[in-house]
Amino acid sequence: MGAADAPTWIVLGRAAEAIVAVELAADGSESGRTPLSADELVAWIAAREASAPPRWVWNDTPGWYDPVLARGHRLARCHDLRLSHAILRDSAFVADDAAVRTAREWDAAPAAPDLRPALFDLDRDAESSRLPDGIDAVLAEFARQRDAVATATEPARLRLLIAAESAGALIAAELRSAGLPWDAAEHDRILTEMLGPRPVGGGMPEKMDAAARLVRIALDDPTARLDSQPKLLRALHRVGVLVESTSRWELAEHRHPVIEPLLEYKKLSRLLSANGWAWLGEWVHDGRFRPVYVPGGVVTGRWASSGGGALQLPRQLRAAVRPDPGWRLVVADVAQLEPRVLAAISRDTALARAAYGTDLYAGIVDLGAVTSRAEAKMAILGAMYGATTGDSGRLVPRLRRTFPRAMALVDEAAATGERGGTVSTWLGRSSPAPSAEWLERQSRANQVDATSDAETRARRDARDRGRFTRNFIVQGSAAEWALSWLADLRQRLATMPAVPEGRAAPRSGIAFERRPHLAFFLHDEVIIHTPAELADEVAVATRDAATAAGRLLFGDFPVDFPLDLRVADSAGKA
DNA sequence: AATTCGTCCTGC
DNA sequence: TCAGGCAGGACGAATT
Numbered sequence: 001m002g003a004a005d006a007p008t009w010i011v012l013g014r015a016a017e018a019i020v021a022v023e024l025a026a027d028g029s030e031s032g033r034t035p036l037s038a039d040e041l042v043a044w045i046a047a048r049e050a051s052a053p054p055r056w057v058w059n060d061t062p063g064w065y066d067p068v069l070a071r072g073h074r075l076a077r078c079h080d081l082r083l084s085h086a087i088l089r090d091s092a093f094v095a096d097d098a099a100v101r102t103a104r105e106w107d108a109a110p111a112a113p114d115l116r117p118a119l120f121d122l123d124r125d126a127e128s129s130r131l132p133d134g135i136d137a138v139l140a141e142f143a144r145q146r147d148a149v150a151t152a153t154e155p156a157r158l159r160l161l162i163a164a165e166s167a168g169a170l171i172a173a174e175l176r177s178a179g180l181p182w183d184a185a186e187h188d189r190i191l192t193e194m195l196g197p198r199p200v201g202g203g204m205p206e207k208m209d210a211a212a213r214l215v216r217i218a219l220d221d222p223t224a225r226l227d228s229q230p231k232l233l234r235a236l237h238r239v240g241v242l243v244e245s246t247s248r249w250e251l252a253e254h255r256h257p258v259i260e261p262l263l264e265y266k267k268l269s270r271l272l273s274a275n276g277w278a279w280l281g282e283w284v285h286d287g288r289f290r291p292v293y294v295p296g297g298v299v300t301g302r303w304a305s306s307g308g309g310a311l312q313l314p315r316q317l318r319a320a321v322r323p324d325p326g327w328r329l330v331v332a333d334v335a336q337l338e339p340r341v342l343a344a345i346s347r348d349t350a351l352a353r354a355a356y357g358t359d360l361y362a363g364i365v366d367l368g369a370v371t372s373r374a375e376a377k378m379a380i381l382g383a384m385y386g387a388t389t390g391d392s393g394r395l396v397p398r399l400r401r402t403f404p405r406a407m408a409l410v411d412e413a414a415a416t417g418e419r420g421g422t423v424s425t426w427l428g429r430s431s432p433a434p435s436a437e438w439l440e441r442q443s444r445a446n447q448v449d450a451t452s453d454a455e456t457r458a459r460r461d462a463r464d465r466g467r468f469t470r471n472f473i474v475q476g477s478a479a480e481w482a483l484s485w486l487a488d489l490r491q492r493l494a495t496m497p498a499v500p501e502g503r504a505a506p507r508s509g510i511a512f513e514r515r516p517h518l519a520f521f522l523h524d525e526v527i528i529h530t531p532a533e534l535a536d537e538v539a540v541a542t543r544d545a546a547t548a549a550g551r552l553l554f555g556d557f558p559v560d561f562p563l564d565l566r567v568a569d570s571a572g573k574a
Numbered sequence: 575a576a577t578t579c580g581t582c583c584t585g586c
Numbered sequence: 587t588c589a590g591g592c593a594g595g596a597c598g599a600a601t602t
Contacts, residue, residue, distance in 0.1 A: 385590035
C-alpha cells in the first residue's frame with residue numbers, strides 16, 4: 001500500500017473474542033478491518049507504523065501503548081479518546097447540543113496507573129477499566145468527537161489541543177518507560193552528608209538526632225515529641241515562643257534558642273521522610289526513577305503525577321540526576337513562561353516587547369512601571385494570581401496602566417468566574433462549571449432575607465472562583481504551549497541517529513532509548529538524555545521546538561520563548 | 575482498624 | 587516566604 005492510500009486513522013477496540021483494527025480514510029469512511037489476536041497485535045501495529053504512520057485511535061493510551069513500548073516500538077501519533085472527551089465535553093468552543101457532551105460513559109477519571117499489560121488479557125473482568133473498549137463504542141465516540149470539532153467555533157484550535165494532549169499521552173508513557181537517569185550512590189552521598197550515615201536498625205540518623213537533642217534542651221523537655229504538631233506547639237508555648245503554627249516562616253520570625261535547631265530538624269526530617277533511603281529503595285531501580293505521569297491530571301491541563309512525588313523533587317537532590325556514561329543531560333526551562341503566554345493570548349504587544357529577547361522582569365523595569373526586578377516579579381505574579389493586598393496587590397494597578405490589554409484579559413476572566421461563568425484557554429480547554437453548592441450559596445445570598453454571614457461567604461466564594469478563572473486561562477494556555485513544545489521536540493529527537501546497543505544503559509533494549517529521548521518534564525522544564533556527541537544538536541532542537549511551538553499557537557505575534565538551557569553531567573546547579 | 579482531615583513542605 | 591493560582595506526599599490527629 002502506498003502512502004497515498006494509507007488510512008488517516010486506525011481505530012483499535014475489542015471485538016467478541018479478539019481485537020479489531022478499523023482503518024478510516026480522511027472522510028471518516030471505513031477502508032479496512034482486521035481482526036487480531038492479542039499475540040499478533042503489537043507486531044501488526046509496528047508493521048503498520050513502519051509503512052506509513054497513521055494516527056492511532058484508542059480509548060486510553062497506557063493500556064494500548066505500554067505493551068507496544070515494552071516490545072521496543074515507538075508510535076508517532078495517536079488520538080486518546082478519554083483525554084479528548086474530557087476536553088470536548090466541557091469546551092465552550094463546542095456546540096451546546098454536541099452529542100459528545102452527553103456520552104457519560106466516557107467521563108471515566110484518569111485510571112489509577114495500571115502497569116500490568118491487562119489489555120491483552122481477554123478474560124479480564126470489566127472491573128479493571130470502566131472506560132468503553134468495544135470497537136463499536138470506540139468508533140461511535142470517535143465519530144462524536146470528530147463531529148464536535150468540525151462544528152465547533154474554533155475547530156483548528158481544538159484540533160491542535162487534541163493533538164497536543166494525545167501526544168502528551170504518548171510522551172508520558174515514554175517518559176515512564178525511559179525513566180530519569182538517577183545516580184543512587186550520589187543520592188546516598190547527599191543523604192549521608194546531610195543526615196549522617198543511614199541508620200542500620202531503623203533509628204534516627206545522627207545529624208537529625210543531634211538537632212532533636214538541641215531542640216529538647218532548648219525546650220527544657222527531654223521527652224518532647226517533635227513530630228506532633230499540637231504537642232510541639234504546646235512545648236513552644238511553654239518556653240514563651242508564642243507561635244500560632246509550627247510552620248517554618250512563622251518560626252523564623254521569633255528569636256529563641258529553640259528556633260535554629262528546630263528549623264534544622266524540620267528540614268532534615270522532611271528530607272528523610274519525603275526523599276530518604278526508603279524513597280530511593282522504592283522508586284529508583286536500575287539507575288532510573290520512573291514516576292507515573294498523569295497527563296491532563298490538573299483542571300488547567302497541566303500534568304499531575306502519581307507516586308514518587310515526581311513534580312516535587314527537591315532542588316537539593318537534583319545533583320543525583322546523572323546521565324549514563326558517555327551520555328549527557330540537556331536541561332532546559334522557559335524563562336517566565338506564563339507572563340509570555342499572557343502577552344500572546346491577550347495580544348498585548350507592550351508586554352511581549354518588554355519580554356522580547358530578554359528578562360521579562362527587567363523589561364518591565366525598563367518601561368518604568370516599577371523600579372526593581374523584584375517588584376516587577378511580584379506585580380506580575382499578583383496579576384496572574386489575583387493578589388489584592390500586600391506588596392503584590394499594591395503593584396498590580398501600575399501594570400494595569402502599562403499593559404492594559406493583558407490586564408483586561410485576566411480581569412475579565414476573573415469577573416466571568418465571579419459571575420459563575422466559564423473561561424477558556426487559548427486552544428479551548430474550558431474551566432469547569434461551578435458546583436451546585438457554589439451556585440446555591442450565591443443564590444441564597446441574593447435573596448432579600450439573606451443573612452450578612454451568608455453574603456460574606458458568598459462574596460468570598462465568588463472572589464475565590466474569580467482568582468481560579470483568572471489563573472486558569474494563563475496556566476492552562478501555558479500548559480498548551482508546553483505540550484506543543486514537547487510534542488515538537490519529541491518528533492525532532494525521533495529523527496536523530498541511534499547509538500549501537502552497547503552505548504545505551506544495559507536495561508534498555510528499546511530502540512528509541514538509544515537515541516536522544518525525553519527523560520523528564522515539569523510544567524515548563526524538560527530534561528533530555530542524549531549521547532554526548534549529539535548534545536549540541538539536541539540543544540538546538542530544543543530551542544527550535546520552542547520557537548515552533550510559539551508559531552504554532554500564536555502565529556506571527558511577536559512573543560518569544562527563550563530557554564535557560566545547559567548541557568550537563570548533572571541536573572543539579574552547576 | 576481503617577478512613578478521612580489538617581498541617582506542613584516540596585514543585586511550578 | 588505574608589499576600590495570590592495549580593498540585594502531591596508524609597505524617598499525626600480526628601473520626602468512623
